[in-house]
Amino acid sequence: MSPPLLSVRGLAVAFRTRGGDVQALHGMSFDLRPGEMLGIVGESGSGKSTAALALTGLLGPAGRVTAGQALFEGQDLLAMEERALARLRGAKLAMVFQNPRAALNPVRPVGLQLADVIARHHPGTAAETRARMLDALRRMRVPDPERRAAALPHELSGGLCQRIGIALAMAGEPRLLIADEPTTGLDVTTQAAVMDLLHDALRARAAGSLLITHDLALAAQYCDRLLVMQAGRVVEEAPVRMLFAAPRHAYTARLLRGMPAAARGLEDLLPEEGGLPLAVGSGPLLSLRGLRKSFPLRRPGLFRPRPRLVALDGLDLDIHPGEALGLVGESGCGKSTLARLASRLIEPDAGEVLLEGQPIQAIPPAAFAASPWRRAIQMVFQDPAGSLNPRFTAFDCIADPLRQLLPAEGAAARRARVEAAAAQAGLPPALLPRYPHQLSGGEKARVGIARAMAVEPRLLVLDEPTASLDAPVQALVLRLLARLRRQAGVALLFISHDLHLVRLLCDRVAVMYLGQVVEEGPARQVFTAPRHPYTAALLSALPRPPGAMPAQPLRLEGEPRSPVEPDPGACRLHGRCPRGTAFCATNPPALRPVATGQQARCHFPLEGSSG
Amino acid sequence: MRSPLALAAGLILAPLIFCALFGLWLVPYDPIATQAGMALHPPSAAHWFGTDQLGRDVFSRVVVAARLDLGIAFVAVLLSLALGAVLGAAMGYFQGWLDAVAGRVTDVLMAFPLFMLAMVLVGALGPSATAVVCATAAVNLPFYIRLARAEASIRRHLGYVEAARVGGSGHGRILRVFLLPNILPPLLVQASVNLGWAVLNTAGLSFLGLGIRAPAPEWGIMVAEGAQFVISGRWWIAAFPGLALMLAVLGFNLLGDALREVVDPRRRG
Numbered sequence: 001m002s003p004p005l006l007s008v009r010g011l012a013v014a015f016r017t018r019g020g021d022v023q024a025l026h027g028m029s030f031d032l033r034p035g036e037m038l039g040i041v042g043e044s045g046s047g048k049s050t051a052a053l054a055l056t057g058l059l060g061p062a063g064r065v066t067a068g069q070a071l072f073e074g075q076d077l078l079a080m081e082e083r084a085l086a087r088l089r090g091a092k093l094a095m096v097f098q099n100p101r102a103a104l105n106p107v108r109p110v111g112l113q114l115a116d117v118i119a120r121h122h123p124g125t126a127a128e129t130r131a132r133m134l135d136a137l138r139r140m141r142v143p144d145p146e147r148r149a150a151a152l153p154h155e156l157s158g159g160l161c162q163r164i165g166i167a168l169a170m171a172g173e174p175r176l177l178i179a180d181e182p183t184t185g186l187d188v189t190t191q192a193a194v195m196d197l198l199h200d201a202l203r204a205r206a207a208g209s210l211l212i213t214h215d216l217a218l219a220a221q222y223c224d225r226l227l228v229m230q231a232g233r234v235v236e237e238a239p240v241r242m243l244f245a246a247p248r249h250a251y252t253a254r255l256l257r258g259m260p261a262a263a264r265g266l267e268d269l270l271p272e273e274g275g276l277p278l279a280v281g282s283g284p285l286l287s288l289r290g291l292r293k294s295f296p297l298r299r300p301g302l303f304r305p306r307p308r309l310v311a312l313d314g315l316d317l318d319i320h321p322g323e324a325l326g327l328v329g330e331s332g333c334g335k336s337t338l339a340r341l342a343s344r345l346i347e348p349d350a351g352e353v354l355l356e357g358q359p360i361q362a363i364p365p366a367a368f369a370a371s372p373w374r375r376a377i378q379m380v381f382q383d384p385a386g387s388l389n390p391r392f393t394a395f396d397c398i399a400d401p402l403r404q405l406l407p408a409e410g411a412a413a414r415r416a417r418v419e420a421a422a423a424q425a426g427l428p429p430a431l432l433p434r435y436p437h438q439l440s441g442g443e444k445a446r447v448g449i450a451r452a453m454a455v456e457p458r459l460l461v462l463d464e465p466t467a468s469l470d471a472p473v474q475a476l477v478l479r480l481l482a483r484l485r486r487q488a489g490v491a492l493l494f495i496s497h498d499l500h501l502v503r504l505l506c507d508r509v510a511v512m513y514l515g516q517v518v519e520e521g522p523a524r525q526v527f528t529a530p531r532h533p534y535t536a537a538l539l540s541a542l543p544r545p546p547g548a549m550p551a552q553p554l555r556l557e558g559e560p561r562s563p564v565e566p567d568p569g570a571c572r573l574h575g576r577c578p579r580g581t582a583f584c585a586t587n588p589p590a591l592r593p594v595a596t597g598q599q600a601r602c603h604f605p606l607e608g609s610s611g
Numbered sequence: 612m613r614s615p616l617a618l619a620a621g622l623i624l625a626p627l628i629f630c631a632l633f634g635l636w637l638v639p640y641d642p643i644a645t646q647a648g649m650a651l652h653p654p655s656a657a658h659w660f661g662t663d664q665l666g667r668d669v670f671s672r673v674v675v676a677a678r679l680d681l682g683i684a685f686v687a688v689l690l691s692l693a694l695g696a697v698l699g700a701a702m703g704y705f706q707g708w709l710d711a712v713a714g715r716v717t718d719v720l721m722a723f724p725l726f727m728l729a730m731v732l733v734g735a736l737g738p739s740a741t742a743v744v745c746a747t748a749a750v751n752l753p754f755y756i757r758l759a760r761a762e763a764s765i766r767r768h769l770g771y772v773e774a775a776r777v778g779g780s781g782h783g784r785i786l787r788v789f790l791l792p793n794i795l796p797p798l799l800v801q802a803s804v805n806l807g808w809a810v811l812n813t814a815g816l817s818f819l820g821l822g823i824r825a826p827a828p829e830w831g832i833m834v835a836e837g838a839q840f841v842i843s844g845r846w847w848i849a850a851f852p853g854l855a856l857m858l859a860v861l862g863f864n865l866l867g868d869a870l871r872e873v874v875d876p877r878r879r880g
Binding site: 340343345366369370374375377378379381382383384386387388389390391400401404405448451452455 | 769771773774775777778781784788789792793
């Protein structure tokens with residue numbers, strides 16, 4: 001076996017805080033062999049990023065390495081002088097950061113930034129450097145590299161910025177690359193494309209790498225070995241397959257259990273008896289008919305017309321009483337706009353929202369807030385921390401909508417309702433007098449759910465309610481939602497970019513792309529036999545743990561079209577779709593049935609059997 | 612006190628505020644009564660800060676003047692804080708025409724040199740403490756409006772504001788219960804720094820003969836009157852009120868810095 005590329009022994013890091021020193025890492029040890037990708041996984045606060053910062057000497061003034069050594073090609077990274085370490089960084093030792101845009105200089109064209117690094121390692125004429133730079137961009141599959149090289153970071157999408165971040169890191173021909181959550185802010189299809197590129201680039205150079213991530217499924221797909229961290233300690237280290245087949249540490253087992261990607265059904269995450277209620281065959285609870293909503297953008301010039309970003313473009317959707325409808329799509333597809341329209345935070349430009357057949361647009365907004373309809377639709381917000389008033393206790397947060405919507409009730413009845421809602425959401429009564437900053441992320445999410453449930457709504461709109469939570473907490477919230485549905489019979493509109501969560505929780509799923517529903521049907525059916533190429537691409541981009549069913553590989557080319565003034569005459573996916581023809585460029589497809597209960601917006605849907 | 616800044620601010624401001632509250636009843640001499648025979652005496656055991664050209668005790672006048680100077684500053688700052696917070700928060704929350712109109716008006720107000728604007732306003736309103744209060748409040752208003760507007764427009768899309776709307780709260784209640792209490796901390800920091808400026812503004816106006824008029828004990832007037840005697844070596848008439856003024860401004864600025872450390876998490880050590 002070859003000697004390790006990086007050998008870390010007993011790495012300990014402490015942070016200075018107001019309350020004294022806090023030990024963030026307690027003696028971390030591991031070896032990384034050349035060409036190997038080692039995944040460091042754990043929940044937030046487990047010390048994964050601290051390890052990366054300590055190894056690269058970027059801990060900052062508050063952090064301090066208290067013990068340990070890290071041998072990299074015979075040199076101890078922890079004992080090196082700042083100057084020598086700086087020479088090493090960006091050459092033999094490279095990094096890829098979580099926020100790619102923040103890692104680039106915002107006022108210098110990205111091509112020049114890349115050329116700077118290339119020129120440092122390969123001195124040559126300006127023309128040679130430029131050729132190398134364009135070649136590097138091409139290798140990262142940046143479309144139209146000549147034009148993109150002249151762009152500033154803010155003019156590029158997050159995915160393109162991260163490709164440039166990787167090109168920058170690879171430009172020094174590193175022996176070791178440390179990637180800290182490199183795809184966390186990216187959409188699932190972009191994540192798959194970026195990770196494929198990173199993996200291939202590293203493999204081609206036989207460079208070793210550390211992939212730091214909270215996403216166990218992602219680490220499992222790309223890494224050779226995994227290091228599981230908890231509270232600053234390595235609790236388990238094993239090859240991926242062994243770790244998944246037989247986790248030795250209880251914490252690893254808990255992480256694996258909480259992983260939505262691995263769960264076959266909600267039962268895996270939800271070991272509770274009692275079946276879910278079936279959607280009743282009555283009329284829809286909420287109908288969205290031909291909804292359109294666009295937002296004005298900044299004028300490009302003084303006398304030029306103001307362009308409009310079309311967030312929803314003729315959207316139809318029904319939600320039946322008691323059902324759980326999942327809405328999936330990538331960022332910018334209009335799912336949050338839809339959530340806000342459905343809960344009447346904003347008004348549509350065209351189309352109508354029918355609540356039990358009644359058009360609610362007919363009621364003016366001020367009267368709607370006071371009407372009984374307001375209680376029927378409640379919402380749970382994306383960021384549990386930001387959605388609670390920092391000056392209210394948990395009790396007041398839950399009681400506030402009750403005060404407004406049920407003003408006739410006395411204090412005792414209100415207290416009883418708050419306590420019942422808290423109990424329903426699994427929030428212990430002892431936490432009710434606490435302020436939001438005294439609660440954990442999962443507890444804040446429960447307060448948000450209890451607040452929405454306290455007024456006994458018929459429909460709960462959930463806009464990415466678990467996006468900022470660690471996987472085990474996510475699983476708990478998911479179980480809670482399923483239980484609420486069973487006990488209170490509330491319908492759920494569950495909006496998420498995480499297809500695994502939707503698969504586990506929902507009976508029906510709608511897939512959105514650029515303001516339209518492109519596929520809709522029973523969740524199990526859509527996930528096992530997608531008919532729309534976009535759905536198939538989304539599913540195949542999902543990281544899969546070992547043992548899960550492999551998906552048919554389908555990657556979309558290029559970047560999504562701009563939602564600003566879209567071409568009304570073409571299929572939205574035209575140009576990216578491998579099945580697209582010239583016919584798609586001039587004929588927008590309509591949503592039409594492709595199987596029982598399943599509809600797709602495509603002229604050439606995939607065969608059901610091939611899925 | 613955990614922070615040395617807060618401790619220093621407290622040590623400076625506590626005696627000044629004590630003088631403002633109780634000085635009137637504690638001073639050894641009447642601050643206005645003249646004693647021709649005692650004119651221009653240097654500091655001594657009987658007159659700690661000496662006497663002025665009319666034989667008045669400088670120490671008594673400096674102590675009593677704290678009431679007028681600090682009082683005007685407090686009332687003026689409180690006025691602009693209250694008005695600015697409400698107006699700015701409403702502008703930031705509703706945006707639209709109110710924001711467009713009020714925003715341009717504040718821009719125009721801010722285009723004038725502040726002290727000149729205050730002079731014009733006091734000149735128009737006539738010499739009185741009320742005029743000084745109104746002028747100081749009006750000149751500062753745009754800063755509070757801007758700050759409150761910025762803070763409110765960040766928060767109008769936060770989950771808790773949207774949750775309040777889904778929970779059936781009207782716009783007025785959202786402003787009162789959800790926005791104003793949450794934007795108050797940064798406004799209070801601004802107010803504490805602003806207090807020092809307001810004291811200086813009050814003294815500056817009366818130094819120029821606008822606003823408060825002699826013989827009322829006021830630091831600006833005392834410095835103005837004492838300035839002509841500095842050249843003949845009678846430094847104490849102008850120096851002690853000047854020192855008091857300097858300490859007041861320093862104290863409020865330190866207080867502002869200390870508050871900023873508490874409010875702004877990025878500057879926490």
